[in-house]
Amino acid sequence: MKLVLIGIPGAGKSTQGSLLSRQLGVPYLSTGHIFRIIAKEKTTIGRYVKETMNSGLLIPDEETIPIVEDYLSRREYKKGYILDGFPRTLNQAKKFKSDLDKIIYLELPDKEALWRIAYRTEDARDDQTVAAVMKRIEIFNEVTKPVISHFDEKGKLIRIDGTKSIEDVNKEILKLLGKEFYKNKVRSWKQKQKIILAVTGLPGSGKTEATT
Ligand code: AMP
Numbered sequence: 548m549k550l551v552l553i554g555i556p557g558a559g560k561s562t563q564g565s566l567l568s569r570q571l572g573v574p575y576l577s578t579g580h581i582f583r584i585i586a587k588e589k590t591t592i593g594r595y596v597k598e599t600m601n602s603g604l605l606i607p608d609e610e611t612i613p614i615v616e617d618y619l620s621r622r623e624y625k626k627g628y629i630l631d632g633f634p635r636t637l638n639q640a641k642k643f644k645s646d647l648d649k650i651i652y653l654e655l656p657d658k659e660a661l662w663r664i665a666y667r668t669e670d671a672r673d674d675q676t677v678a679a680v681m682k683r684i685e686i687f688n689e690v691t692k693p694v695i696s697h698f699d700e701k702g703k704l705i706r707i708d709g710t711k712s713i714e715d716v717n718k719e720i721l722k723l724l725g726k727e728f729y730k731n732k733v734r735s736w737k738q739k740q741k742i743i744l745a746v747t748g749l750p751g752s753g754k755t756e757a758t759t
Contacts (some may be wrong), residue, residue, distance in 0.1 A: 548573055548614035548627040549645060550724075551634070553695060554653035555687045556680050557660035557667075558709045563653065564631045565715050574623055578615060582606060585614075600674045603682030605690070608638045619645060637693045641698075650698040651720055653709035657684050728744060 548571060552560040561577060579600075586597035592610075599606055615633050618624070630647075632639040655663075664680050674683075698704045699708035705723045707716055 549647045550627075550629045550634070551647055551650045552631045552653065552690065553635075553650055554631065554709060555655060555657065555660045555684050556675070557663040558653040558655040559713065560631045560653060562713055563651075563716060563720060564629050566713075567720065570717075570721065571627075571629070573627040573629055575629045575631065576618060576624070578611065578630070578635075581614060581618065582682055583674075597673075601676075601679060603674065603679035605635060605686060608636055608642070611635075612639055612642055616644065625720050634694055635687075635691050637697060638692075640694045642696050647698075647703065649724065650695070650703050651705045651707060651724075652695055653707050653716065656710035657688075659710060660684060 550567070550573075552564050554560050557683055564577065564653045567573075573622075582596050582600055584595055587593065596606060605611075610632070616632075619628065627648075642759050661677070661680060661684075664675055665677065667675070674729070695704065705720070707719050707723070709716060
């Protein structure tokens with residue numbers, strides 16, 4: 548199962564990602580986490596990534612796409628994964644080679660996200676200053692919203708009210724994921740039935756209609 552969590556900073560992507568990873572038995576991968584590791588390197592790229600992240604800007608697609616694809620080519624991600632933070636631009640969504648099953652959009656008003664981050668003390672980070680978070684929200688609205696519409700058009704989007712408690716959000720995700728996978732099973736079962744009918748030429752199949 549290949550899932551993506553999408554939402555503004557503070558929407559609860561990493562919390563839900565870790566929960567879902569345990570519940571569904573697939574690994575969780577956050578691109579923000581990958582870049583925070585790279586930002587610690589005392590190299591040109593390390594310094595560049597650190598500066599970019601701390602100002603709330605995105606790392607360019609040319610750097611991001613190969614890094615993510617390289618991680619996902621590892622054996623532990625073969626059967627599936629829960630991706631947090633990628634794809635975040637339309638270009639990333641279109642160039643990403645892997646076929647994603649569902650995109651879970653955790654919806655949260657911008658103001659609520661700012662409150663949540665302002666009161667976050669345990670895991671406060673350099674890229675979570677008010678200015679950086681405001682920039683990240685602005686970029687989300689401009690650059691990532693089209694990604695959401697893109698997956699919505701493909702029928703792969705699941706919208707979740709992110710203002711609810713961690714437990715309720717989690718329950719809602721599992722409920723909607725279950726429904727979607729049930730629908731997909733019915734759809735593929737119906738398709739198989741159509742093929743069987745067409746091959747055997749039983750009444751109601753395309754074949755009998757064509758030959759009568
Ligand atoms: P996050 O923890 O997902 O909010 O990501 C933290 C920072 O990492 C972002 O503000 C970006 O600078 C960088 N980043 C994470 N994912 C991406 C991505 N898909 N494309 C570009 N930059 C990213």
